[in-house]
Amino acid sequence: xxxxxxxxxxxxxxxxxxxxxxxxxxxxxxxxxxxxxxxxxxxxxxxxxxxxxxxxxxxxxxxxxxxxxxxxxxxxxxxxxxxxxxxxxxxxxxxxxxxxxxxxxxxxxxxxxxxxxxxxxxxxxxxxxxxxxxxxxxxxxxxxxxx
Amino acid sequence: xxxxxxxxxxxxxxxxxxxxxxxxxxxxxxxxxxxxxxxxxxxxxxxxxxxxxxxxxxxxxxxxxxxxxxxxxxxxxxxxxxxxxxxxxxxxxxxxxxxxxxxxxxxxxxxxxxxxxxxxxxxxxxxxxxxxxxxxxxxxxxxxxxxxxxxxxxxxxxxxxxxxxxxxxxxxxxxxxxxxxxxxxxxxxxxxxxxxxxxxxxxxxxxxxxxxxxxxxxxxxxxxxxxxxxxxxxxxxxxxxxxxxxxxxxxxxxxxxxxxxxxxxxxxxxxxxxxxxxxxxxxxxxxxxxxxxxxxxxxxxxxxxxxxxxxxxxxxxxxxxxxxxxxxxxxxxxxxxxxxxxxxxxxxxxxxxxxxxxxxxxxxxxxxxxxxxxxxxxxxxxxxxxxxxxxxxxxxxxxxxxxxxxxxxxxxxxxxxxxxxxxxxxxxxxxxxxxxxxxxxxxxxxxxxxxxxxxxxxxxxxxxxxxxxxxxxxxx
Numbered sequence: 001x002x003x004x005x006x007x008x009x010x011x012x013x014x015x016x017x018x019x020x021x022x023x024x025x026x027x028x029x030x031x032x033x034x035x036x037x038x039x040x041x042x043x044x045x046x047x048x049x050x051x052x053x054x055x056x057x058x059x060x061x062x063x064x065x066x067x068x069x070x071x072x073x074x075x076x077x078x079x080x081x082x083x084x085x086x087x088x089x090x091x092x093x094x095x096x097x098x099x100x101x102x103x104x105x106x107x108x109x110x111x112x113x114x115x116x117x118x119x120x121x122x123x124x125x126x127x128x129x130x131x132x133x134x135x136x137x138x139x140x141x142x143x144x145x146x147x
Numbered sequence: 148x149x150x151x152x153x154x155x156x157x158x159x160x161x162x163x164x165x166x167x168x169x170x171x172x173x174x175x176x177x178x179x180x181x182x183x184x185x186x187x188x189x190x191x192x193x194x195x196x197x198x199x200x201x202x203x204x205x206x207x208x209x210x211x212x213x214x215x216x217x218x219x220x221x222x223x224x225x226x227x228x229x230x231x232x233x234x235x236x237x238x239x240x241x242x243x244x245x246x247x248x249x250x251x252x253x254x255x256x257x258x259x260x261x262x263x264x265x266x267x268x269x270x271x272x273x274x275x276x277x278x279x280x281x282x283x284x285x286x287x288x289x290x291x292x293x294x295x296x297x298x299x300x301x302x303x304x305x306x307x308x309x310x311x312x313x314x315x316x317x318x319x320x321x322x323x324x325x326x327x328x329x330x331x332x333x334x335x336x337x338x339x340x341x342x343x344x345x346x347x348x349x350x351x352x353x354x355x356x357x358x359x360x361x362x363x364x365x366x367x368x369x370x371x372x373x374x375x376x377x378x379x380x381x382x383x384x385x386x387x388x389x390x391x392x393x394x395x396x397x398x399x400x401x402x403x404x405x406x407x408x409x410x411x412x413x414x415x416x417x418x419x420x421x422x423x424x425x426x427x428x429x430x431x432x433x434x435x436x437x438x439x440x441x442x443x444x445x446x447x448x449x450x451x452x453x454x455x456x457x458x459x460x461x462x463x464x465x466x467x468x469x470x471x472x473x474x475x476x477x478x479x480x481x482x483x484x485x486x487x488x489x490x491x492x493x494x495x496x497x498x499x500x501x502x503x504x505x506x507x508x509x510x511x512x513x514x515x516x517x518x519x520x521x522x523x524x525x526x527x528x529x530x531x532x533x534x535x536x537x538x539x540x541x542x543x544x545x546x547x548x549x550x551x552x553x554x555x556x557x558x559x560x561x562x563x564x565x566x567x568x569x570x571x572x573x574x575x576x577x578x579x580x581x582x583x584x585x586x587x588x589x590x591x592x593x594x595x596x597x598x599x600x601x602x603x604x605x606x607x608x609x610x611x612x613x614x615x616x617x618x619x620x621x622x623x
Binding site for chain 1: 231232283519526
């Protein structure tokens with residue numbers, strides 16, 4: 001991360017999911033928006049998001065899932081981060097997270113309870129992510145500076 | 148006739164080769180005892196007297212170069228952050244520089260870790276951690292711990308560049324010798340071990356050669372350039388790639404079985420050979436060396452049998468379990484033991500083939516099929532060695548084996564590990580005149596002669612079907 005960067009992000013598609021196109025577009029757009037992006041690509045196990053975040057001292061992990069198995073793949077993700085010493089890292093998740101026609105509110109709540117700070121529905125535009133992300137990172141840094 | 152004198156100060160012998168610089172021919176070979184513990188010159192004198200005898204007079208040498216594996220070799224400890232990332236990159240850098248690893252550490256060092264490192268009395272530490280601009284906390288913590296320790300050896304710093312100055316200053320203030328160089332993993336999954344390897348080599352020349360007492364012979368040498376395993380790796384690379392784009396034999400694998408350890412070197416890009424396979428994880432070096440500290444012919448023979456399993460080993464050797472037990476005891480009672488009768492020869496061959504199979508399996512990459520929603524996807528971790536053209540045995544165990552082809556066959560792809568990317572149909576060869584070490588040593592001073600030397604040393608072996616090839620595949 002250079003001083004000019006708005007923060008270092010880890011992006012990737014979790015689990016046995018090969019849908020990479022949307023994730024590439026998102027990663028590229030966030031880079032253009034001034035973030036440092038470490039893009040892990042498709043088929044990424046949860047542990048590799050965490051390993052990458054440790055080495056790069058990342059501010060946030062952005063998990064994509066587009067094949068309906070996201071709930072299984074993301075279970076225990078926050079705990080994995082806590083075990084690795086990343087207690088206060090920002091976690092975002094987005095995509096087609098569950099199978100079937102479930103109300104978005106219940107999906108969002110379920111992933112928030114799993115420890116994700118923000119949950120994004122299908123059809124999210126990159127600009128919908130970069131704004132909140134910059135604010136959240138700035139807030140975390142301010143908190144850390146106080147302690 | 149312009150000659151080069153190439154010397155290996157080994158742990159048992161001082162080995163010499165006189166090489167004709169015009170055509171890479173070994174004019175004479177000789178050896179003397181290893182006398183590093185007293186005065187390195189004594190063994191060198193004895194070896195030189197033997198060489199003069201073989202040459203029929205004293206030679207005039209245009210180059211006098213040496214490697215060293217004496218006095219424990221180059222013993223290193225590596226420290227990184229995440230085990231599969233910078234800690235692994237640091238390990239690969241040290242092994243590529245010819246080191247013997249006395250410990251590899253990840254995450255924050257504890258007091259107990261530092262005590263264990265000090266107790267190992269390493270010759271050098273390689274300290275890494277964090278991508279450039281990434282984690283600083285852990286490498287800075289580890290530097291502070293090492294600075295406060297009783298450790299006297301030099302430290303190569305090759306981590307997060309944002310921390311390099313802080314880390315170096317802290318270690319220097321505590322009186323340590325430090326070389327700071329580029330990060331072994333500057334960006335996530337970007338391997339950059341060349342600069343660290345070069346820093347290790349510089350420190351080896353400037354500090355370790357003196358610390359080991361080898362510099363007592365300095366007036367009789369141009370330089371002690373590198374640890375012996377680094378010369379083998381360099382020689383292997385020259386043999387594969389050729390010089391100035393010509394004369395190489397292409398991707399290859401080198402196996403060197405010793406009494407305690409087995410070294411494997413691969414020279415190839417290792418990228419997937421089948422279409423549709425996705426590479427996963429930290430890339431591995433083009434010239435990659437691994438050392439298996441638990442696989443050798445004598446000191447660690449019991450581990451070889453244990454790792455293979457009694458049933459597999461007895462089947463491989465054609466011996467009963469009791470016979471194997473008796474012979475294993477012998478390897479421990481007398482590490483210098485040389486086999487004589489047919490049973491003993493079969494035992495040694497099985498040990499060597501098993502050490503080869505296990506060490507190449509650990510060196511090679513693997514495939515894994517993941518069932519994605521869109522269908523199966525094949526992922527590769529590590530290097531794909533399946534298309535490698537030559538598997539070469541070097542070192543005494545393989546060169547003097549009664550049936551080296553049977554031993555080297557252990558390196559090939561097989562049903563024991565179907566997802567292991569070991570070589571499929573390589574030529575099997577031995578480095579009959581110990582030419583790889585010599586070629587690596589001579590590679591910078593006289594690359595063409597060095598390449599010819601390596602090629603002349605190769606002998607192709609009959610392959611599995613029993614097709615015998617000509618004796619030497621030799622020179623141009």
